[in-house]
Amino acid sequence: MMTKTTVMLIEDDIRASYTLESTINQHPDFTVVAASESCADALLHYEAYKPSLIFVDITLPDGNGIDVIRQLREQHADCDFIMTTAERETATVEKAVQLGVADYLVKPIRMSRVNQALEDYKQYKQTLSRATTVDQNDIDQLFRKAPVKQLRQTPKGIDATTLASLKSILRNEKLHDFSADDIGERMNVSRITARRYLEFLESEGMIRLVLNYKTGGRPRRLYQMVE
Template identity: 55%
Template sequence: MNTIPVMIVEDDIRASYVLENTINQHADFEVVAVCENVAEAKIKAEAFLPELVMVDITLPDGNGIELIRSLKSSGFQGAFIMTTAERETSTIEKSIQLGVMDYLVKPIRMSRVLQALSDYTELRQQLSKSAKIDQQSIDLLFRKQTHLDKSRKTPKGIDQKTLEVLNKHLEDLKDTSFTAEEIGNAIHLSRITARRYLEYLEAQGLVEMNLDYKTGGRPKQRYKKLSAN
C-alpha cells in the first residue's frame, strides 16, 4: 500500500517539526512537502499533489482559509485539516463551510494528530469499499455514533490496569521528566505503547510534553507529570 502524501503549511518551525515527525510515525502517511507561507504552498501543492494538507490559519503572507479557497478554485482535489491557535466560532464556521476534515487547536497534542489521521484513513477506506453505504455507516463516518460502550472507563487501546500501573510509577517520579522509552523500560511496555499511554494522559491534562533540543541531534520528546493544583 502506498503512503498518503501530506503537505504541511506552518510558519512556526518547531510546530512544523513536531507535526512532521508525528505524521511520519503513522504507517499510512508521509510528509512530502513543508511550506512556511501561502505562496510556497500554492507552488508545492501543484508540484507534489498532496492528498492531505495540514494548514495553519495565520501565515506571513495571508491565511489558511484563503489558501484553501484558492487551491479549491484552481482544481486542487486534496483534503484539508486545520492546525491553528484560533478558536473563534466564525473561523471554525468558515472551515466547516470549506469542507475541512478536522480542526486541531494549538498546542496540538500528538495523540490528536494521530487520531485525525486515523479518522481520515477510516473515511477513505469506507468510501472506497462500495458505491453506496447504509445509514449506520454514514452516521459513523460523520461521528454520529449511537452505540457507545458506556462500561468502558478508558478509550479503545488504553487498558485500565496498565494505566493504573503507569500512574503509580509517575507518582513515584514526582517532578522528574522522562521519555516514552524510559517509561516503557520501567513498566515493561514497548516505547510505542508507552507513548500512546502518555499521549492519552497528555490529552487528559495530566502530563505535558516538551521537546528537548539539548541532545546533540534530533530533539527528544520529554514528558512531565503535572501537579494537581
C-alpha cells in the same frame, strides 16, 4: 501494497512543522511530500506535488490559511484539509467548517490527536472507496453521527492497575520534564511499555509531550503534567 496518502504541511513554525512531519511519517499509511512556510509557497508546492491531504495553519507570514483553502477550492484542487491552529474563535471555526475541512486541531496539538485525525481520515476514505453508493449508517459514520460505542475503561495493552500506579507516581513525585526511561525505571518496566502508558495519558490530557531540542541531534521526547 497499499499506496501511502501524500500529505503537505503549511506551517511557519519550523519546530511545529518538524514535529508534525515526524508524527505523520511514523504512520504506515501517510507520508509528507512537502512542507510550506507561507501561502505563496503552499500554492506552488501544491502544483508541484498534488498532495491528497493538507495540514493548514491559519496565521502565516503572508496571509491566512483559510484563504489558501479557499483558493485551492476555487481551483477545484482534488485534496482534503485539516486545520492546525491556535485560533479558537467560533467565527474562525465556522469558516473552516464551511470550507469543508476534515478536522480542526487546536494548538498545542497532542500527537495522539494527530494520529486520531489520520485514522479518522483513513476510515473516511475507505468508506467512500468501498462502493459507489452508501447507506444511512455509512453516511452517519462519515458525518460522525453514529452512536458512540461503549468503550472499555482502558484500551487493549493498558492494564488498569499499572495505569493507576503510574498516575500515583506522577501525582506524588510531582515530576517535571520526565521521559519514558525515567518512568520505566520507577515502575520496573521497559521504556517501550512506559512510553505506551505515557502516550495513553497524553491522549487523556493528563500530561503533554514536549520536545527538547538541546540534544545536538534528534529532539528528546519529554513529558510534563498538565495543570
